[in-house]
């Protein structure tokens with residue numbers, strides 16, 4: 001048994017449900033139940049006077065207090081205009097998500113009888129852009145944790161899958177249909193060595209919620225038919241909440257049974273509807289077809305990278321429990337998809353990743369002490385000069401932690417990712433029309449560094465601003481209307497530069513999908529130029545500090 005004291009939790013921060021996992025002292029990955037003894041917690045937040053309630057009770061409260069309950073906040077991550085107001089206070093998506101994170105961590109600590117969690121790994125859809133990822137990180141920070149890594153949900157699922165399927169090298173497609181998002185990702189798993197994302201695609205506005213909405217629309221129609229009324233009963237917030245809950249329940253029942261009764265009550269009238277699975281599949285067929293065509297689009301991109309085969313399709317995300325999903329995939333790709341731990345694979349993968357970080361921290365710390373080098377200089381432990389010291393240190397870490405040397409060695413596994421978006425800058429073409437010039441293209445391997453030079457317009461220019469654009473295009477040049485402005489990089493130039501001095505700007509997209517921009521002026525002095533990225537879609541600066549302080553005074557249950 002291990003003597004491991006420190007734990008890095010893995011958190012699957014889902015659109016509809018969240019869950020938390022860790023690797024226990026026996027090296028086993030466990031999903032930790034919440035205070036209500038459930039393995040998943042609804043990502044629903046109820047503003048109950050001075051306290052905040054998260055989970056099942058919040059979900060149930062949405063019927064009685066629809067205005068005080070926030071659901072599906074993940075769909076608004078990184079959105080500049082999303083503000084929820086309660087009791088005169090304004091909350092952004094990051095802060096509301098931070099309550100969900102606190103709830104799952106608090107409950108996990110209580111269950112395990114520990115306290116003082118510092119580090120967490122949080123997952124997000126592969127499809128998330130820069131601002132959504134940054135917002136996810138901020139949510140963890142506001143909750144009071146050190147977010148060691150944001151990893152993609154399909155990658156997390158592949159880590160779990162790869163840690164079970166021990167010795168076979170294989171390429172898998174991870175078809176991840178969750179509550180609010182659809183991700184399709186091609187991943188190569190080399191057991192104990194690497195997990196490499198080859199290509200990714202999807203839609204961050206397509207998920208189980210859309211299947212629920214179709215049932216809701218169907219129920220409204222049935223109510224109107226039965227009562228002869230033309231009223232839009234969804235305008236009544238109570239009825240609307242009620243129908244949403246009934247629709248999700250009915251959908252889940254239809255994964256098990258051929259039909260289910262649903263009761264609609266509104267304005268004193270009660271209508272009983274019998275919903276059949278076939279009918280449900282019919283009214284949601286186009287949604288499923290969209291996932292199939294997105295899968296083909298991704299395969300097309302993979303082919304461009306020279307990858308034209310895969311071994312298995314694994315299904316993750318709660319919505320893959322709908323039997324039609326596996327059926328359709330089987331029919332389309334002539335392969336038997338594997339329904340793989342749909343609710344828990346993501347949290348478990350994040351936990352395994354957190355555990356690897358913990359073991360690598362221990363190794364690096366000891367290697368640093370033995371060699372007199374700094375921990376941050378030890379990025380590449382494969383460095384041949386370190387071989388002897390590494391062998392010795394891995395033995396010591398194994399003794400200290402109680403894990404095996406082979407566990408410690410396996411924690412060196414490499415994760416190689418790709419970017420799900422293209423990034424560019426606003427430039428002008430030969431006709432002086434504004435264009436987006438992409439420096440980093442969708443599905444490029446990350447980390448990636450790209451440098452470009454531009455000349456200062458006048459002598460002694462004090463600053464220059466670059467508009468950073470995110471888009472889905474796979475081409476170097478695209479139209480500004482097909483891209484979104486994610487921020488401005490402001491270059492604060494030294495004041496003594498001559499006209500037309502070249503400034504070399506480097507875009508670096510790291511493994512986590514965070515964009516860093518550095519710049520250097522290229523006169524004889526070659527000074528680095530201070531760059532700040534200004535974005536209004538992610539909570540930051542004073543607002544972030546206020547949210548952190550406010551969080552300390554808020555009780556979450």
Ligand code: AMP
Pocket residue numbers: 014015016017018177178179180207208209248251252253255316317318319320321322342343
């Ligand atoms: P996730 O984000 O992976 O937790 O997936 C949550 C989504 O899965 C929600 O839309 C749920 O309604 C849906 N879901 C969970 N269980 C089932 C089920 N048995 N049948 C159909 N959908 C389900």
